[in-house]
Amino acid sequence: MDTTLEHCASTPHEPNVFLDGCFAREAMTRLGGKWTVLVIKALGPQERMRFGELRRKLDGITQKMLTQTLRDLERDGMVNRLVYPTMPPRVEYSLTKLGLSTVDLIEAICDWAEQHSEEVRLARIAFDERATRDVQPISG
């Protein structure tokens, strides 16, 4: 008999991203957040990185967003936060087992983006040009 932990306390059903309110949909956003993906990718399979290292690696991230993203990931059990009570402070971040379970997926997401970004960019330009032409009242 399955006596493992229950599903959502209020919604007894299989996790299904198509269902509104299902936590799976919320969990999905962890693999969707702009910075979330990059932080996980930066931490990588077994890297340990300090706050400053991450900030330098994630071009364009602000201190606030990095802190917030790391907190969110820690809260969701994806990232370990190791604090050395030294002065100046030293904090090291690494992926948990749960976080590690996403690295292949994260890599695949980034690979797709890097491999198809040009295609997307061109499609977007073409679409916008078509839209601009269609705005012309009477012609063509």
Next chain:
Amino acid sequence: MDTTLEHCASTPHEPNVFLDGCFAREAMTRLGGKWTVLVIKALGPQERMRFGELRRKLDGITQKMLTQTLRDLERDGMVNRLVYPTMPPRVEYSLTKLGLSTVDLIEAICDWAEQHSEEVRLARIAFDERATRDVQPISG
């Protein structure tokens, strides 16, 4: 030399999601958007779906967001929009080749979310409880 990151938006470079202004980072968000993922998953490998079908399948989506998501996907070359000039109107959506190139990835993302949502949920609860306890120094 040239150890800095000035080779971003305008200068040609390999697509790299770590670089600010790189279009690959923008393309990545297509695999990140909450509704984007679900629309692609709903359209599936070779489905053709009408607007109403999609709306019913994507529990909780508003008409506005569905329209907007479909437009964005069409603009980025991921979705075909086929309009029948009938009355009442009939519009069918399907994935383009580029869109199809993401279905395995999209499925993997949703699978991960559905398989680990409970783990994430529990981690979140545990984290919040810890946080609540740590905030107890004053009142009691």
Next chain:
DNA sequence: CAGGATCCTTGCCGATACTG
């Protein structure tokens, strides 16, 4: 060094009304 706190702008997104 690794943040916390604050202010403020952007735009996401829902709700509603209307159209061909």
Next chain:
DNA sequence: CAGTATCGGCAAGGATCCTG
């Protein structure tokens, strides 16, 4: 049926200043 148009709340996210 499949949209478009508009208003508005509110949260994401950036910039800046401050601290142990």
